[in-house]
Structures are given as C-alpha cells and as structure tokens.
Amino acid sequence: MASVTLNKIAKVYPNGFKAVHEIDFKINDGEFVVLVGPSGCAKSTLLRMVAGLESITGGELVIGDKVVNRLPPKERGAAMVFQNYALYPHMKVRDNLAFGLKLQGLPKPEVEARVNDAAKLLEIEPLLDRYPRQLSGGQSQRVAVGRAIVKKPQVFLFDEPLSNLDAKLRASMRVRITELHQQLKAAGQPCTVIYVTHDQVEAMTMGERICVLKEGRIQQFDTPSMLYNEPANTFVAGFIGSPEMNMLEARLTVSDSQASAALLGASTSFSSKGLPQLTDVTVTLGLRPENVLVNASDATGVMWLDSELSHIEYMGSEVFAYFKVAGTAITSRVPASQSGELASLKRGDRVRVGLELSHAHWFDAASGSNLKKQH
Amino acid sequence: MSAVASQESTRFDSSVDQYQIRRDRINSVIRYALLIAVGLVMLYPLIWLIGASFKTNAEIFTQVGFWPSKFELEPYVKGWKTSTEYTFTRYFANSFLIVIPRIIVTVISCVLVAYAFARFDFFGKKILFAIMVATMMLPQIVLRIPQYIMFQQFDMIDSYAPLVLPSAFATDTFFVFMLVQFLRGIPRDMEEAAQMDGCNSLQMLWYIIVPLLKPAIISVIVFQFIWTMNDFIGPLIYLSSVEKYPVSLALKLSIGATEEVEWNSVIAISVLALVPSVAVFFAAQRHFVDGVASTGLKG
Ligand SMILES: Nc1ncnc2c1ncn2[C@@H]1O[C@H](COP(=O)(O)OP(=O)(O)OP(=O)(O)O)[C@@H](O)[C@H]1O
Ligand SMILES: [Mg+2]
Numbered sequence: 218m219a220s221v222t223l224n225k226i227a228k229v230y231p232n233g234f235k236a237v238h239e240i241d242f243k244i245n246d247g248e249f250v251v252l253v254g255p256s257g258c259a260k261s262t263l264l265r266m267v268a269g270l271e272s273i274t275g276g277e278l279v280i281g282d283k284v285v286n287r288l289p290p291k292e293r294g295a296a297m298v299f300q301n302y303a304l305y306p307h308m309k310v311r312d313n314l315a316f317g318l319k320l321q322g323l324p325k326p327e328v329e330a331r332v333n334d335a336a337k338l339l340e341i342e343p344l345l346d347r348y349p350r351q352l353s354g355g356q357s358q359r360v361a362v363g364r365a366i367v368k369k370p371q372v373f374l375f376d377e378p379l380s381n382l383d384a385k386l387r388a389s390m391r392v393r394i395t396e397l398h399q400q401l402k403a404a405g406q407p408c409t410v411i412y413v414t415h416d417q418v419e420a421m422t423m424g425e426r427i428c429v430l431k432e433g434r435i436q437q438f439d440t441p442s443m444l445y446n447e448p449a450n451t452f453v454a455g456f457i458g459s460p461e462m463n464m465l466e467a468r469l470t471v472s473d474s475q476a477s478a479a480l481l482g483a484s485t486s487f488s489s490k491g492l493p494q495l496t497d498v499t500v501t502l503g504l505r506p507e508n509v510l511v512n513a514s515d516a517t518g519v520m521w522l523d524s525e526l527s528h529i530e531y532m533g534s535e536v537f538a539y540f541k542v543a544g545t546a547i548t549s550r551v552p553a554s555q556s557g558e559l560a561s562l563k564r565g566d567r568v569r570v571g572l573e574l575s576h577a578h579w580f581d582a583a584s585g586s587n588l589k590k591q592h
Numbered sequence: 593m594s595a596v597a598s599q600e601s602t603r604f605d606s607s608v609d610q611y612q613i614r615r616d617r618i619n620s621v622i623r624y625a626l627l628i629a630v631g632l633v634m635l636y637p638l639i640w641l642i643g644a645s646f647k648t649n650a651e652i653f654t655q656v657g658f659w660p661s662k663f664e665l666e667p668y669v670k671g672w673k674t675s676t677e678y679t680f681t682r683y684f685a686n687s688f689l690i691v692i693p694r695i696i697v698t699v700i701s702c703v704l705v706a707y708a709f710a711r712f713d714f715f716g717k718k719i720l721f722a723i724m725v726a727t728m729m730l731p732q733i734v735l736r737i738p739q740y741i742m743f744q745q746f747d748m749i750d751s752y753a754p755l756v757l758p759s760a761f762a763t764d765t766f767f768v769f770m771l772v773q774f775l776r777g778i779p780r781d782m783e784e785a786a787q788m789d790g791c792n793s794l795q796m797l798w799y800i801i802v803p804l805l806k807p808a809i810i811s812v813i814v815f816q817f818i819w820t821m822n823d824f825i826g827p828l829i830y831l832s833s834v835e836k837y838p839v840s841l842a843l844k845l846s847i848g849a850t851e852e853v854e855w856n857s858v859i860a861i862s863v864l865a866l867v868p869s870v871a872v873f874f875a876a877q878r879h880f881v882d883g884v885a886s887t888g889l890k891g
Contacts, residue, residue: 291787291790295788299784301779305785305803316789316799321790364785
C-alpha cells in the first residue's frame with residue numbers, strides 16, 4: 218500500500234565517490250519495477266538506500282506519504298531479499314521466517330499463522346524444521362523470499378535474488394516471483410516491488426516498468442515495450458535486446474516529410490515520421506537485428522546492400538547471422554523457418570542484406586540521445 | 593580371445609589393487625607408530641606424574657619407572673586434607689569463585705568491545721584499536737605495581753576483586769583481538785537482514801552475533817579457564833589470608849608448610865588440579881577446534 222518516490226536522491230560515499238547522481242522517479246503503489254544496468258551502475262546502492270541500509274546524502278525519499286530519509290529500516294515498511302539470501306545459519310527455517318515477527322512483538326498464534334501461510338505459498342512447508350545449511354540454493358532462495366513475505370511489507374526489495382541459481386531454476390523462479398506479485402495483489406495484499414538485476418532478460422520479463430541505470434544516472438524509465446521500441450539513447454538501445462542492436466554511422470537529411478540517409482557507401486530516402494528537421498548531419502543509426510533482412514522481399518523502405526558473411530549461429534528457433542558490409546559488422550536475426558539458403562552458405566560468401574530503415578532508430582552522434590524524443 | 597585378455601587384465605588390476613592396499617596399510621602402520629612414539633615422549637611427564645601420585649614418597653625417588661609397585665590412595669587422601677586447617681575442597685571452591693565470575697565478565701566485556709571495534713565506526717577507532725593491540729605486547733609484570741597500588745587504594749586487597757575486576761573492562765586484549773578477527777570473517781549480510789527484521793544494535797548482538805560467535809566464545813572460555821586456574825602470581829600478590837587461597841597457591845603451600853615435603857601428596861593434588869582444565873578442554877574440544885580452525889561460515 219505504498220508508492221515510492223525519489224526526489225533528487227544522491228549518494229556520495231565516505232571516500233568521496235559519487236555513486237548516485239540526483240535521481241528522480243516515482244514507483245506507483247503495487248507496481249513491479251526493475252532496476253537494471255551494468256555492474257557498478259549503483260543499482261544496489263539505490264536499493265539499499267530505499268531499504269535504509271545505506272545513508273542518503275542528498276534529496277528526499279518518500280514511501281507512502283512519509284519522508285523516510287532518517288527512519289531506520291524497520292520503520293520504512295520494506296522487506297529485502299539479499300543476493301546470497303543471508304539466512305540466519307543458527308536458526309531453523311521456521312525461526313528464520315518468524316524472527317522479524319517475534320521482534321515486532323506479534324502474538325504467537327499470529328506469527329505461526331503467517332509463517333505457515335508463507336510456507337504454503339512458497340511450498341517450503343517440508344523444510345520448516347531444517348537448518349539453512351540443509352537447503353539447496355533454490356530452496357534457500359524461497360526461504361529468503363518467505364522471510365520477506367511474512368512481514369507483509371509495503372515494499373519488497375530484491376537485490377539480484379536469482380543470480381546464484383542455475384539457468385533453468387532461474388527461469389522458473391522468475392515466473393514464480395512474478396506470479397507471487399500477482400497473487401498477493403489478487404489477495405488484497407498488493408505490494409510495491411523494486412527488483413535489481415543486471416540481466417536484461419529478467420528485467421524485460423518481470424518488470425511492469427524498467428529503470429535503466431548507468432553510472433548512477435537514469436537512462437530511461439519506461440515499460441519493456443517502450444524500452445525496446447523507443448530507446449531513449451544509444452546506451453539503452455544497446456543494453457536491451459539480444460543480439461545487440463546494430464549501430465551504424467550515417468548522414469541524415471530531413472526536410473518536411475522526406476528523409477534521406479547516406480550510410481555504408483550508399484544512400485536511400487524514406488518517410489521522416491517524427492524526426493526533426495536536419496541538413497546533412499552525422500547521426501548514429503540503430504537497427505535491431507530482426508530488421509536486417511536476408512531474403513529478398515519487396516517491402517518498401519528497405520535498403521539492400523552487398524555483404525560478406527562472417528559466421529552463423531544456430532539457436533534452434535532462430536539463426537543469428539553476422540555480416541560485414543563495407544568493413545562494418547552487421548548482425549541479423551532470422552527465424553529458422555525463414556533462414557532459407559543461409560544454412561548452405563559459408564564464411565566469406567556474398568549475401569545481399571536489407572536494412573529496414575523504416576524501423577531504424579536515429580540518435581544524435583554526440584550525445585547519443587534519440588532524435589525522435591528530442592523536441 | 594578377447595575374453596581371455598579381459599580376464600588377464602582384471603587379474604592384473606586386482607594384483608595392482610592388492611599391492612596398493614598393502615602399501616597403504618604399511619604406510620599407515622609406520623605413520624601411526626611414529627605418531628604414537630612422539631606422542632608418548634610428549635606425554636611422558638604427565639604419565640609419570642599420574643604414576644607417581646600412587647607411589648609412596650620413598651618410591652618416587654628410588655624407582656625410575658612410572659608404574660607404581662602398589663596403588664596407594666593415601667597420597668590423595670593426605671594431600672586433600674592438607675597440613676593447613678582447610679581441605680582442598682575449600683581451595684577448589686575458591687578457585688571456582690575466581691574462575692567463574694572472571695569468565696563471565698571476560699566474555700561479556702570482550703564480546704561487547706569486539707563488536708564495537710568490528711562493526712561500528714566511531715571517532716579514533718583505528719588508533720584505539722592499535723593501542724589495544726599494543727598493550728598485548730606489554731609484559732604483565734609492568735602492570736603489577738601500579739595495579740597493586742590502585743587496588744590498595746580501593747581497599748580491595750585480600751579479596752577476589754583484583755583478580756576478577758580487570759577482566760570486566762576487556763583488559764584481556766588477546767580475546768578482544770581474537771573475537772574482532774573472527775567477526776571480521778563473518779559476512780555482514782546477516783546483520784543487514786536482521787536490521788531489516790527490526791533488530792536494534794543490542795538485539796543484533798544477542799540474537800545474531802553471539803550465536804555466530806559461539807565457537808570463538810567457547811575458545812575464550814577455555815583459554816580463560818585454563819589460564820585463570822593456573823594463575824599463580826595474581827593470587828600470590830593480592831591474597832593474604834589462607835582461607836581465600838585458590839588451588840595454585842594451596843599447592844605451593846603444601847610444599848612449603850612442612851619440613852619434609854610429602855611429594856606424593858603434592859603430586860596427587862597436582863593431578864587433581866589438572867582435572868578441571870582437562871575436563872573443560874575436552875568438553876569444549878569440538879567447538880574449540882572449530883573456533884581456531886575456521887573463522888568464517890560456509891556459503
Ligand atoms: N562503500 C563504498 N564506498 C565507496 N564506493 C562504493 C562503495 N560501495 C559501492 N561503491 C561504488 O559505487 C558504485 C555502485 O556500486 P553498487 O554496488 O551499487 O553497484 P551495482 O550496480 O549494484 O553493481 P553490481 O551489479 O556489480 O552489483 C560502484 O562504482 C562502486 O565501486
Ligand atoms: Mg549490486
């Protein structure tokens with residue numbers, strides 16, 4: 218039952234390192250927000266500031282309608298799941314779950330009921346009488362989540378909770394946590410979730426909204442589809458999506474409804490929807506691999522170029538093909554069913570690739586920001 | 593053809609195995625024989641002590657072997673009675689009256705101080721810690737005189753206070769140092785989790801730190817028990833009435849009291865005086881070894 222608002226939040230570590238630069242955002246009540254970014258971008262720092270484990274050196278943190286900058290963790294109504302779970306090794310699972318409730322001074326039957334409810338929800342009932350050292354990684358992870366749930370927090374904080382699990386378990390836990398969020402919402406106990414990860418797949422699949430961070434600054438805070446389809450800058454464009462978006466240098470001219478671009482030694486024109494007026498400016502063109510065609514089609518706005526095949530990766534349902542066009546690397550992603558003659562090609566063969574410029578993203582060459590968003 | 597070959601090879605394998613097994617066995621026999629021999633050499637004084645405690649006074653000085661010609665319980669009985677007006681029951685009780693309170697205050701004060709050094713930031717922490725470690729280098733003897741004068745002014749001479757009280761202020765810096773090192777090896781995540789669970793600093797200490805420190809605390813208890821039990825100089829300086837003497841002093845007393853020293857009784861009581869320390873060590877052995885060997889947690 219709480220929104221989380223950051224007003225110009227900043228963090229300067231005691232050694233003088235400024236980890237967080239005046240961050241502003243608002244997370245709505247009951248929302249699932251993912252903080253994502255490369256290692257060292259201050260995701261953990263931000264989360265720990267919300268939790269109250271790290272002091273806030275600037276700005277205002279509001280949970281619900283209270284400014285909580287100076288409140289200790291327990292008064293913020295937040296519960297946290299740590300990356301390495303941090304279960305108390307000397308307590309049984311049951312006591313691990315009940316510890317916080319007992320400290321709150323809840324009556325015994327209430328504590329028991331909550332522990333049992335959480336155990337049922339997470340299917341850890343058979344484990345209640347074990348010690349943490351007797352659990353597998355996945356089980357420990359569920360206990361750690363349970364320890365957060367029993368407190369019925371207003372805000373859930375996760376710091377890379379799945380990074381210690383193997384790929385398969387990670388995928389199933391991903392679904393489980395998302396479902397849990399829905400379940401709690403349906404049960405009338407909605408909670409706001411802030412989930413930290415460096416894994417873009419986790420971010421895209423779990424977040425209702427995603428906050429992309431870089432070096433302590435927000436790059437973009439938006440829904441997954443907006444991040445994918447309208448990245449705010451080259452960093453977000455490159456960070457989200459796999460394989461990475463192709464980034465090419467181009468010269469762009471836009472006048473009224475027509476735009477023309479020159480790149481890789483060729484030029485073409487297309488409709489200029491949403492672009493500002495420009496005359497022969499150097500820009501960065503971003504093109505997702507799925508917008509690089511390998512089969513001739515008569516779609517309009519496609520720029521066909523000669524290329525040389527570097528290598529091919531078969532992913533089962535898809536094929537990733539890496540080309541060289543005029544010395545520049547270009548990646549293409551094709552559904553296996555449409556890969557056609559790709560399969561029979563080998564390194565060094567000439568292929569015609571088509572760039573769907575109607576799907577291209579245009580970025581300012583210097584600042585990297587999306588030209589369509591700059592007005 | 594191939595069947596024969598495979599049979600051949602299994603026979604060859606098994607003979608290799610047997611050779612291996614035999615060699616392992618010989619190796620371990622040699623190893624154990626050596627270990628036992630060295631162990632016996634090291635333990636010999638103790639074995640001799642126990643043997644001698646059953647001998648007569650004359651036999652101790654005439655017979656070389658440690659095996660008594662006859663098991664006499666008399667040395668024990670006589671030694672226990674002592675030539676003073678108190679029996680060793682009194683002296684053992686006295687020892688425990690010093691040891692137990694001292695262990696309690698040591699554990700409490702050292703854990704508190706170590707917790708502060710390991711987990712809190714305060715002004716001058718580094719310098720204070722350095723000073724504390726430096727006091728470990730200070731010979732005890734240097735402190736005796738000022739301490740004696742101080743306790744004299746407090747009017748605490750001939751009481752157990754001078755033997756117990758200093759430990760209540762974490763003056764056993766070795767223990768503080770040991771606990772700090774142990775705490776540094778414990779990841780902080782659990783404490784952060786406890787903080788999220790709503791612990792204040794003292795609850796954290798009691799519910800989280802102390803259980804995690806258990807092996808180290810047991811080491812502190814064992815060391816302090818043995819050292820205090822064996823302490824001779826301390827009681828010698830501060831205690832003047834015989835009724836307050838601990839075992840270590842009383843033993844000396846029984847050597848000096850009579851013209852002709854009843855060595856067999858002295859030895860018998862020495863053996864008994866060893867019993868509590870040995871018992872405490874073995875009772876705590878499992879945890880104690882844990883504490884010395886591993887200062888962290890798995891996973
Ligand atoms: N106690 C500290 N003192 C000084 N600088 C710190 C401290 N803790 C973290 N930093 C710095 O702050 C920045 C952000 O660290 P943080 O742990 O928040 O990164 P992160 O995004 O969580 O990275 P990861 O994905 O690797 O966990 C890093 O550059 C780090 O070096
Ligand atoms: Mg981190």
